[in-house]
Amino acid sequence: MHDSAVRGALVGLFKCxxxxxxxxxxxxxxxxxxxxxxxxxxxxxxxxxxxWLAKERSLKRWYLIGNDYNWPRDTNAHAKxxxxxxxxxxxxxxxxxxxxxxxxxxxxxxxxxxADAVLITLVGGASVGFSxxxxxxxxxDKVVRLGTLIEENTVAGIGAQNTANLYSSAGYFAxxxxxxxxxxxxxxxxxxxxxxxxxxxxxxxCFDGLLLLEAMAAKAKGLQVPALEKVAExxxxxxxxxxxxxxxxxxxxxxxxxRADGATLKVVKTFPGVGAGQTCKA
Amino acid sequence: xxxxxxxxxxxxxxxxxxxxxxxxxxxxxxxxLGIMNMAHGEFLMLGAYAMVVVQRVGxxxxxxxxxxxxACAVIALVVERILIRPLAHxxxxxxxxxxxxxxxxxxxxxxxxxxxxxxxxxxxTGTLEVVGAPYPAYRLGLMAAVAVxxxxxxxxxxxxxxxxRVQAMVANPGLAEAMGLNTRxxxxxxxxAGSVCAGIAGALLAPLVRIEPAMGMDWLLASFFVLVxxxxxxxxxxxxxxxxxxxxxxxxxxxxxxTWGTVAVLLLAILFLWRRPxxxxxxx
Numbered sequence: 334m335h336d337s338a339v340r341g342a343l344v345g346l347f348k349c350x351x352x353x354x355x356x357x358x359x360x361x362x363x364x365x366x367x368x369x370x371x372x373x374x375x376x377x378x379x380x381x382x383x384x385w386l387a388k389e390r391s392l393k394r395w396y397l398i399g400n401d402y403n404w405p406r407d408t409n410a411h412a413k414x415x416x417x418x419x420x421x422x423x424x425x426x427x428x429x430x431x432x433x434x435x436x437x438x439x440x441x442x443x444x445x446x447x448a449d450a451v452l453i454t455l456v457g458g459a460s461v462g463f464s465x466x467x468x469x470x471x472x473x474d475k476v477v478r479l480g481t482l483i484e485e486n487t488v489a490g491i492g493a494q495n496t497a498n499l500y501s502s503a504g505y506f507a508x509x510x511x512x513x514x515x516x517x518x519x520x521x522x523x524x525x526x527x528x529x530x531x532x533x534x535x536x537x538x539c540f541d542g543l544l545l546l547e548a549m550a551a552k553a554k555g556l557q558v559p560a561l562e563k564v565a566e567x568x569x570x571x572x573x574x575x576x577x578x579x580x581x582x583x584x585x586x587x588x589x590x591x592r593a594d595g596a597t598l599k600v601v602k603t604f605p606g607v608g609a610g611q612t613c614k615a
Numbered sequence: 616x617x618x619x620x621x622x623x624x625x626x627x628x629x630x631x632x633x634x635x636x637x638x639x640x641x642x643x644x645x646x647x648l649g650i651m652n653m654a655h656g657e658f659l660m661l662g663a664y665a666m667v668v669v670q671r672v673g674x675x676x677x678x679x680x681x682x683x684x685x686a687c688a689v690i691a692l693v694v695e696r697i698l699i700r701p702l703a704h705x706x707x708x709x710x711x712x713x714x715x716x717x718x719x720x721x722x723x724x725x726x727x728x729x730x731x732x733x734x735x736x737x738x739x740t741g742t743l744e745v746v747g748a749p750y751p752a753y754r755l756g757l758m759a760a761v762a763v764x765x766x767x768x769x770x771x772x773x774x775x776x777x778x779x780r781v782q783a784m785v786a787n788p789g790l791a792e793a794m795g796l797n798t799r800x801x802x803x804x805x806x807x808a809g810s811v812c813a814g815i816a817g818a819l820l821a822p823l824v825r826i827e828p829a830m831g832m833d834w835l836l837a838s839f840f841v842l843v844x845x846x847x848x849x850x851x852x853x854x855x856x857x858x859x860x861x862x863x864x865x866x867x868x869x870x871x872x873x874t875w876g877t878v879a880v881l882l883l884a885i886l887f888l889w890r891r892p893x894x895x896x897x898x899x
Binding site: 401427428429430432433434435436437438439441442444445458461462465466468469470471486487489490491492493494495530531596 | 619622623626629630729731732733734735736737740742749750751753754823824825826827830833864865868869872873874876877
């Protein structure tokens with residue numbers, strides 16, 4: 334698995350000679366021939382989640398905070414539309430370098446802004462550090478956090494004590510309550526043992542990538558890109574996440590909103606068949 | 616608005632205390648012995664993992680602090696004997712060797728605990744009202760502890776015979792040895808003390824920061840900047856460096872944003888290396 338910069342380089346390298354499935358959460362916009370994208374786009378993660386959560390928790394003022402690169406910025410560009418549509422407003426927007434691990438200034442601004450929700454697009458260690466400091470300032474009880482890349486490993490780092498009112502939106506969580514997901518998790522535990530790294534959306538997406546390729550190859554009866562291109566649009570495949578449909582090189586699929594309960598993420602709402610909001614022209 | 620000013624002031628104090636705490640170990644090893652210990656951050660990381668171990672075993676969390684000190688002391692003793700001492704007076708080789716040591720420590724922890732984030736569950740999560748602004752109680756306690764510890768250390772360094780011996784060794788090693796001081800032994804204990812300081816700092820910080828094998832790097836850089844700006848060899852320099860670096864970062868981050876805060880700290884470090892390489896407080 335790799336990031337969008339690497340994907341850009343690989344698309345140029347593969348030149349439609351090799352089928353390419355890109356699986357992690359990403360900002361959207363990939364339409365190259367021979368390339369299929371499984372990852373959740375900002376539209377998928379937020380278009381339905383923001384209004385639902387805003388209504389559920391009476392959220393009006395949102396503070397957007399992320400690391401300083403294109404994924405958080407592109408995600409927030411979409412988020413602003415959904416926040417406005419839900420009747421809310423943006424109380425602040427901030428992007429931090431990857432190396433920042435002191436969030437005091439941001440937390441003071443969040444408190445000052447009187448935001449009742451924070452949309453987090455910080456990644457990895459920054460997300461962990463931010464949420465720990467957020468809770469230590471007593472903000473967790475008052476302000477709802479929603480993240481689009483807060484997976485099981487991040488929550489483990491944030492720690493059970495610091496996860497009050499923390500939500501995460503993704504296409505997969507380790508404890509999705511469907512037979513397919515449970516079966517997958519059980520098989521994973523059997524194969525790699527109880528000490529295996531926690532399942533999360535990023536890691537599981539690799540497995541889904543292979544499922545998609547298998548489904549395409551079975552229908553196209555081969556792995557040649559032109560043949561795959563012919564069968565791709567509208568193709569359906571099933572995996573631990575549920576059923577997904579290829580649409581404009583992306584997938585229409587179920588999106589889950591999970592709420593942290595201690596150090597685990599529990600799905601509280603499922604949004605079935607959410608489109609990626611991409612319009613790749615043939 | 617008043618509450619906000621209080622919060623900003625406390626953030627500033629906290630950042631200074633944090634930097635002083637983290638840089639203290641490096642100040643001893645680099646400032647007194649002239650050893651650029653690139654594994655400083657990894658000793659800090661070990662200290663944090665000592666807390667994780669204590670939690671896993673189910674012992675009271677505060678026991679992680681003595682465990683961190685003990686583990687770092689043992690490792691530092693071995694490292695001093697097989698790495699630092701043979702490379703004495705070869706600063707560049709020492710830098711490379713401790714860099715390698717840091718990688719070794721990082722990867723060893725990775726092999727045992729994995730690369731994932733660890734977290735501590737502790738009871739010190741409350742906030743205290745300081746002039747109407749809620750502030751994490753643990754941080755306030757940490758700030759007080761750092762102030763007391765630095766005060767005691769300054770007193771010890773000036774007044775105690777051991778402090779005098781260290782000063783003599785730093786000022787003129789040859790003369791100190793001629794006077795009958797065992798400088799090799801002194802240097803060994805100074806290295807151990809510096810590493811133990813780093814370990815304790817890591818243990819104390821563990822409830823506040825992300826814990827992962829690579830966490831040391833950020834702290835090494837922060838410590839280095841503090842020493843560059845503050846100057847080597849004195850506690851005054853350490854405090855001045857922590858105040859200036861911490862102050863700049865907090866002020867600029869609060870006024871503009873964290874990106875500019877980082878830029879300002881980097882510019883400051885470059886400016887000092889260029890125009891004032893001895894730092895704010897030069898050794899007498």
